[in-house]
Amino acid sequence: MRCKGAAKKRFNKRCKKWNAVYESLAISGVAMVHLNRVHLEEKRAYWAMVMPAFALYLLVMAFPIILSIMLSVSNYSGGRMFGGEKWGFAGFSSYARVFTDPWFWNALKNNLYIVLISVFGQLPLGFIFAYFIYSKIVRAPSFWQGVLYVPNIISVIVVGLLWQVIFSPHGPIAEIVNSIHASSFQGQLKAIFDGAGGFSLSDDVIKKILHLAGPSGQAMFSDPVPELRDLLASYNGQPISEIYTALSNLFVQKWSPAFLTKTDIAMLPVLFVILWMYTGMYLILFLANMQKIDAQIIESARIDGANEGQVMRYIILPALSGTIVNSAILAISGSLSSFALIFAMTGGGPSRVTEILSIYMYNNAFLGRPNFPLANAISLIMVLISVVLIVLTKAVEKRYGGKEE
Amino acid sequence: MSEMIKETKLQKALAAVGRGAVYIVMSLFALMTLYPIFWLIMNSFKTTREFQVSQLAFPRAPTLQNYVEAWKMGDFGLLFPNSVLYTLGATAGIIFLSLMAGFAFAKLKSRATKPIYNSFVIGILLTTQTLMIPLFLEVNLLGLYNTRLAVLLVYIGAGLPIGIYLATEYIKAIPSAVVESARIDGAGFFTIFLKIIVPMSVPVATTLAMLNITGLWNEFALINILVSKTELKSLPLGIYKFSGSLSTDYGKQFAALTIGMVPMLVFYMIFRKQITKGVAAGAIKG
Numbered sequence: 001m002r003c004k005g006a007a008k009k010r011f012n013k014r015c016k017k018w019n020a021v022y023e024s025l026a027i028s029g030v031a032m033v034h035l036n037r038v039h040l041e042e043k044r045a046y047w048a049m050v051m052p053a054f055a056l057y058l059l060v061m062a063f064p065i066i067l068s069i070m071l072s073v074s075n076y077s078g079g080r081m082f083g084g085e086k087w088g089f090a091g092f093s094s095y096a097r098v099f100t101d102p103w104f105w106n107a108l109k110n111n112l113y114i115v116l117i118s119v120f121g122q123l124p125l126g127f128i129f130a131y132f133i134y135s136k137i138v139r140a141p142s143f144w145q146g147v148l149y150v151p152n153i154i155s156v157i158v159v160g161l162l163w164q165v166i167f168s169p170h171g172p173i174a175e176i177v178n179s180i181h182a183s184s185f186q187g188q189l190k191a192i193f194d195g196a197g198g199f200s201l202s203d204d205v206i207k208k209i210l211h212l213a214g215p216s217g218q219a220m221f222s223d224p225v226p227e228l229r230d231l232l233a234s235y236n237g238q239p240i241s242e243i244y245t246a247l248s249n250l251f252v253q254k255w256s257p258a259f260l261t262k263t264d265i266a267m268l269p270v271l272f273v274i275l276w277m278y279t280g281m282y283l284i285l286f287l288a289n290m291q292k293i294d295a296q297i298i299e300s301a302r303i304d305g306a307n308e309g310q311v312m313r314y315i316i317l318p319a320l321s322g323t324i325v326n327s328a329i330l331a332i333s334g335s336l337s338s339f340a341l342i343f344a345m346t347g348g349g350p351s352r353v354t355e356i357l358s359i360y361m362y363n364n365a366f367l368g369r370p371n372f373p374l375a376n377a378i379s380l381i382m383v384l385i386s387v388v389l390i391v392l393t394k395a396v397e398k399r400y401g402g403k404e405e
Numbered sequence: 406m407s408e409m410i411k412e413t414k415l416q417k418a419l420a421a422v423g424r425g426a427v428y429i430v431m432s433l434f435a436l437m438t439l440y441p442i443f444w445l446i447m448n449s450f451k452t453t454r455e456f457q458v459s460q461l462a463f464p465r466a467p468t469l470q471n472y473v474e475a476w477k478m479g480d481f482g483l484l485f486p487n488s489v490l491y492t493l494g495a496t497a498g499i500i501f502l503s504l505m506a507g508f509a510f511a512k513l514k515s516r517a518t519k520p521i522y523n524s525f526v527i528g529i530l531l532t533t534q535t536l537m538i539p540l541f542l543e544v545n546l547l548g549l550y551n552t553r554l555a556v557l558l559v560y561i562g563a564g565l566p567i568g569i570y571l572a573t574e575y576i577k578a579i580p581s582a583v584v585e586s587a588r589i590d591g592a593g594f595f596t597i598f599l600k601i602i603v604p605m606s607v608p609v610a611t612t613l614a615m616l617n618i619t620g621l622w623n624e625f626a627l628i629n630i631l632v633s634k635t636e637l638k639s640l641p642l643g644i645y646k647f648s649g650s651l652s653t654d655y656g657k658q659f660a661a662l663t664i665g666m667v668p669m670l671v672f673y674m675i676f677r678k679q680i681t682k683g684v685a686a687g688a689i690k691g
Contacts, residue, residue, distance in 0.1 A: 042513055045594035049509035053502040053565050054521055060562030061528055064539035071542070129431060137427050146677050147435045150442065153673045153680070155623035157641045158662045161648050162445055165655065172444060175460045276437065281684060288685030329530075337532035340625035340641070344648060358534060358626070365538045375538040382535040390530050 065383060072376040094377040103352060104378070107360040110267060111335045114356065117271045118278065118331030123324065125275075126282025131316070134290040135308070145287065148280035156277075160344030163273045169256040177255050185252045186244040188212055199240055201229050213251040220250070260346055263353045270342055270354050277341070278334075282327055289323045290316060325396045332389055336382055357382055442666070449659035456655045471660035479643040479661050480635050488622060488639040490553070495560035496617040499568045500610050502561065507572030508602045512584050513594065522573065528566030533559070534626045541630040555631050560621055567687055568613050575609035576602060615676060615683035622669055640665050
């Protein structure tokens with residue numbers, strides 16, 4: 001229907017537009033039908049290809065976030081979510097509880113420590129190692145890369161439990177320290193016997209041994225000199241090394257390290273393991289990006305008389321600025337997603353000092369009486385931190401984007 | 406002239422010293438990396454008693470008893486096939502769905518591409534571990550708790566953001582003329598995807614396989630909240646069992662840790678180059 005007469009006068013503009021549409025339709029009718037069919041096929045194929053991935057993505061990302069928002073302001077206490085017990089809106093009390101809980105700030109602080117050890121430990125170390133390999137200061141590049149990356153491919157559970165044993169009083173650190181103590185003690189024993197011209201039970205030797213044993217050793221006897229003489233006499237005839245071993249076992253106090261059980265230092269071994277584990281990843285990252293730099297630029301700079309420092313300052317660092325900033329952001333998001341390593345190594349202990357946000361959240365949901373609103377509030381706070389990061393990344397990308405690759 | 410020669414000699418000497426220092430520092434770090442792993446494997450062949458007496462020496466009478474007992478106690482006979490299924494199944498799913506969606510994003514025209522693709526890119530930094538509590542509740546709500554399906558769906562969903570990002574960027578670089586000429590020949594989009602795009606995307610598929618196989622084999626945080634039945638668990642969950650009540654039985658614990666570690670070490674030795682390439686490509690900006 002075309003616009004005519006009175007209608008045309010009243011709705012002049014709209015009529016013009018409609019008339020134009022009718023005309024174009026009349027002209028390109030046949031072509032339009034064909035194009036539509038082709039377009040429809042492409043559209044259908046598009047959605048058929050995108051939907052499975054997108055639906056799954058919504059299922060594990062979008063839906064949990066919505067659920068989390070709902071539950072964090074509710075009084076849900078477990079059980080059937082719909083059709084079961086009644087639960088409803090309970091305000092923002094969970095958020096208030098999180099922000100006033102000192103353990104939340106403790107966990108956040110530990111996450112921050114992880115970020116700091118990444119940014120000021122892993123990144124510089126990885127960068128320096130990458131530079132050593134890149135500039136051919138060390139030979140066999142794939143050997144170093146291959147070895148330093150090994151911790152990354154081992155399960156964090158294995159890494160956590162392994163280092164838990166290493167730092168424990170039953171671990172090799174304790175054994176190394178104790179064996180050093182023991183061998184120094186035995187050396188001094190040997191000096192005493194050598195001074196006496198071999199195995200001897202003279203008062204002088206006994207007193208020297210007791211002096212070496214110190215007050216705690218002397219306290220083992222009620223009447224030290226004769227008792228120790230009797231003890232030594234029972235070893236008479238056996239090789240002297242047995243006597244050394246027996247005495248050092250008796251007198252040298254075993255050192256029992258408390259790396260993971262002392263609350264004020266327990267975070268240090270954790271940070272060490274994180275440094276140990278991920279430095280290799282940054283090494284690979286930096287090396288790959290250094291190798292993208294046009295070698296001719298560096299070569300011609302060298303010919304022009306630039307030294308190592310200048311090449312680093314004016315060519316390599318600017319070329320890698322984007323990678324460095326992105327690695328830092330990666331480190332922050334990595335610290336938010338880290339869970340299993342500390343879960344296995346310390347479980348957040350001793351007395352919660354090594355808790356990170358994810359463990360703090362996990363314990364609120366699964367340890368003791370579950371508090372799902374609180375756990376979901378924590379989850380959302382972590383999501384918010386991630387969102388801030390993403391915004392930050394975008395800003396950084398705009399600033400440094402051109403320099404990469 | 407002679408002074409210049411002297412200076413270069415001095416420089417050479419300094420460079421040699423510096424090079425030596427670099428070698429020492431890097432060797433120390435490499436030793437620190439490898440020794441704990443070596444120490445673990447070595448001690449897994451000792452009885453717990455021998456371990457308590459001496460930890461640094463080689464085993465006096467190497468025994469496989471720890472392995473036999475740890476294998477039985479950890480139900481590794483059940484968990485091993487589970488780990489293989491979860492890892493390979495989810496990796497295959499991630500690769501297929503990523504390539505398919507990547508093809509659509511890169512070569513088919515739609516106004517939906519920008520918002521959907523960007524939402525995936527955002528997901529790269531929005532880690533799924535952050536959402537483990539709501540995920541746990543969701544899986545319960547859907548009645549999927551303690552099912553293999555839940556593990557596979559969550560693993561695939563969590564792996565898609567990086568997969569789609571890499572696949573889309575890769576397929577964008579394939580000339581559009583390839584697709585267009587196939588269209589003129591009358592091929593449908595799915596035929597083009599399967600016959601042309603998939604074979605051309607083997608390099609990016611390899612990268613994704615390396616990233617996901619190494620990541621999923623070791624995954625713990627998510628599967629920990631998805632299953633509790635032994636017959637559905639994966640290796641990392643089984644190994645974690647050795648940390649609690651069994652933690653003082655070092656022999657068995659070390660055997661369990663070695664069982665968990667060795668498959669990936671072997672995989673790494675075979676595919677080191679590809680894994681390294683994947684790491685460099687995968688750790689990208691969000």
